[in-house]
Amino acid sequence: xxxxxxxxxxxxxxxxxxxxxxxxxxxxxxxxxxxxxxxxxxxxxxxxxxxxxxxxxxxxxxxxxxxxxxxxxxxxxxxxxxxxxxxxxxxxxxxxxxxxxxxxxxxxxxxxxxxxxxxxxxxxxxxxxxxxxxxxxxxxxxxxxxxxxxxxxxxxxxxxxxxxxxxxxxxxxxxxxxxxxxxxxxxxxxxxxxxxxxxxxxxxxxxxxxxxxxxxxxxxxxxxxxxxxxxxxxxxxxxxxxxxxxxxxxxxxxxxxxxxxxxxxxxxxxxxxxx
Amino acid sequence: xxxxxxxxxxxxxxxxxxxxxxxxxxxxxxxxxxxxxxxxxxxxxxxxxxxxxxxxxxxxxxxxxxxxxxxxxxxxxxxxxxxxxxxxxxxxxxxxxxxxxxxxxxxxxxxxxxxxxxxxxxxxxxxxxxxxxxxxxxxxxxxxxxxxxxxxxxxxxxxxxxxxxxxxxxxxxxxxxxxxxxxxxxxxxxxxxxxxxxxxxxxxxxxxxxxxxxxxxxxxxxxxxxxxxxxxxxxxxxxxxxxxxxxxxxxxxxxxxxxxxxxxxxxxxxxxxxx
Numbered sequence: 001x002x003x004x005x006x007x008x009x010x011x012x013x014x015x016x017x018x019x020x021x022x023x024x025x026x027x028x029x030x031x032x033x034x035x036x037x038x039x040x041x042x043x044x045x046x047x048x049x050x051x052x053x054x055x056x057x058x059x060x061x062x063x064x065x066x067x068x069x070x071x072x073x074x075x076x077x078x079x080x081x082x083x084x085x086x087x088x089x090x091x092x093x094x095x096x097x098x099x100x101x102x103x104x105x106x107x108x109x110x111x112x113x114x115x116x117x118x119x120x121x122x123x124x125x126x127x128x129x130x131x132x133x134x135x136x137x138x139x140x141x142x143x144x145x146x147x148x149x150x151x152x153x154x155x156x157x158x159x160x161x162x163x164x165x166x167x168x169x170x171x172x173x174x175x176x177x178x179x180x181x182x183x184x185x186x187x188x189x190x191x192x193x194x195x196x197x198x199x200x201x202x203x204x205x206x207x208x209x210x211x212x213x214x215x216x217x218x219x220x221x222x223x224x225x226x227x228x229x230x231x232x233x234x235x236x237x238x239x240x241x242x243x244x245x246x247x248x249x250x251x252x253x254x255x256x257x258x259x260x261x262x263x264x265x266x267x268x269x270x271x272x273x274x275x
Numbered sequence: 276x277x278x279x280x281x282x283x284x285x286x287x288x289x290x291x292x293x294x295x296x297x298x299x300x301x302x303x304x305x306x307x308x309x310x311x312x313x314x315x316x317x318x319x320x321x322x323x324x325x326x327x328x329x330x331x332x333x334x335x336x337x338x339x340x341x342x343x344x345x346x347x348x349x350x351x352x353x354x355x356x357x358x359x360x361x362x363x364x365x366x367x368x369x370x371x372x373x374x375x376x377x378x379x380x381x382x383x384x385x386x387x388x389x390x391x392x393x394x395x396x397x398x399x400x401x402x403x404x405x406x407x408x409x410x411x412x413x414x415x416x417x418x419x420x421x422x423x424x425x426x427x428x429x430x431x432x433x434x435x436x437x438x439x440x441x442x443x444x445x446x447x448x449x450x451x452x453x454x455x456x457x458x459x460x461x462x463x464x465x466x467x468x469x470x471x472x473x474x475x476x477x478x479x480x481x482x483x484x485x486x487x488x489x490x491x492x493x494x495x496x497x498x499x500x501x502x503x504x505x506x507x508x509x510x511x512x513x514x515x516x517x518x519x520x521x522x523x524x525x526x527x528x529x530x531x532x533x534x535x536x537x538x539x540x541x542x543x544x545x546x547x548x549x550x
Contacts, residue, residue, distance in 0.1 A: 044351075048322055072356065076319075079374075080355020081347065084433070084441065087378050092439025098380045098417065099354075103362050104373040105426050142373065145420050151380050158359070164367025166359065 455514020
């Protein structure tokens with residue numbers, strides 16, 4: 001059982017990843033795909049006259065402020081575009097893909113943040129009306145049924161709040177939560193970088209093996225969106241996932257298979273070996 | 276087992292229909308929902324600078340010409356918007372809805388029309404590059420698994436071609452194909468009219484009961500999109516569905532339950548009685 005997270009269409013090459021998934025499925029592996037789509041959501045928001053507003057949290061994470069309209073645009077982009085195009089590509093390769101969002105069947109239950117703390121002009125502020133969530137519960141029954149039937153679930157990063165509201169969730173952390181709940185042997189995070197770099201953006205400083213005990217430290221040199229991946233890796237390992245692999249999704253040849261063979265940054269739970 | 280088709284957000288009121296679905300599910304009924312979304316797709320196309328182009332077939336059906344870009348806009352609207360909003364509403368009512376499209380797991384296989392015959396300026400023409408399809412095969416396994424688990428599938432009108440291409444399909448006919456394949460006891464088509472009218476738009480000429488043997492004749496007085504519903508009813512009855520109900524989806528109070536109790540136009544297979 002593998003959980004693989006890929007970005008939206010930007011910077012990550014769907015075709016080779018889908019071919020690798022087809023290969024793994026033919027070998028009898030169970031695979032769950034999770035994808036993003038922020039770039040598509042931002043572009044769609046621009047095209048529809050509701051451009052994204054970016055905010056920075058006191059701990060340095062940058063995110064999109066998600067009012068209800070932004071949420072609906074996000075859903076159109078991730079579910080109606082990225083998810084549909086992925087399912088189409090996988091089906092064309094003979095993979096019995098099933099497109100889902102984390103809302104479906106209550107798969108991902110999240111706590112709505114509602115008000116978020118931001119730093120603006122050097123000052124701390126509270127911003128209300130946000131529709132992003134933090135995943136609190138995974139209801140895996142739906143995925144179990146699909147996997148038993150030989151299907152390949154493809155999950156868009158939406159969740160449902162405890163009050164029944166659609167929420168936007170971080171796709172890396174959603175993948176981590178799913179990997180933990182499913183007891184996956186590995187979580188692969190494909191991204192537009194060769195892995196975790198000690199001195200960003202110098203790709204020669206790739207960290208190829210990292211014991212999970214050193215993730216806290218890694219948080220200090222991870223830059224930008226890589227911080228979210230390190231956080232997701234931490235959550236996955238805490239949830240019992242033995243291996244988290246952060247690898248290059250831009251590769252034309254066998255990006256996913258190469259990651260599984262040892263490429264990228266392997267984050268290993270105590271006592272777990274790498275290839 | 277019931278298959279219920281509702282339109283997009285235009286002219287049909289989601290809230291009361293979702294409440295009725297919640298009621299039926301609580302009573303232990305299996306329900307599959309199929310929805311449209313043409314109005315949303317048209318509005319999104321306008322907003323994105325790719326407005327829909329309507330064409331008329333020699334037999335008088337009006338449809339949207341679907342080039343690849345129109346198809347992708349259609350997918351965003353029906354799957355990323357209508358489907359997501361329906362699933363959200365159903366979940367908030369405690370219904371374990373699962374949003375799907377007809378592509379998922381090869382649920383609806385369709386033959387791509389590719390070139391369509393149209394009438395333009397009084398002349399017959401062929402228009403190429405169309406991505407609509409005619410459903411040829413329903414692979415019901417995915418729905419069976421979901422229904423067994425107590426889930427309520429909510430299906431967007433997309434299908435996959437034999438060559439692995441995403442296609443737009445007519446939602447009424449998709450609902451008919453699903454009802455036939457699932458052996459549903461009834462197919463309910465909710466629409467922005469009280470049912471089939473003998474003299475459109477005079478609502479006092481509602482036909483409340485129609486033997487399936489008189490569907491051919493009904494084709495002559497059905498106007499506009501109602502023609503597609505009559506065609507869908509024909510296909511459902513030919514596929515073994517005993518009752519097809521065309522009823523008013525605009526009703527504020529119990530639209531679906533009222534339809535099941537006898538409202539609207541009941542189309543009955545030979546030997547089948549109405550309430």
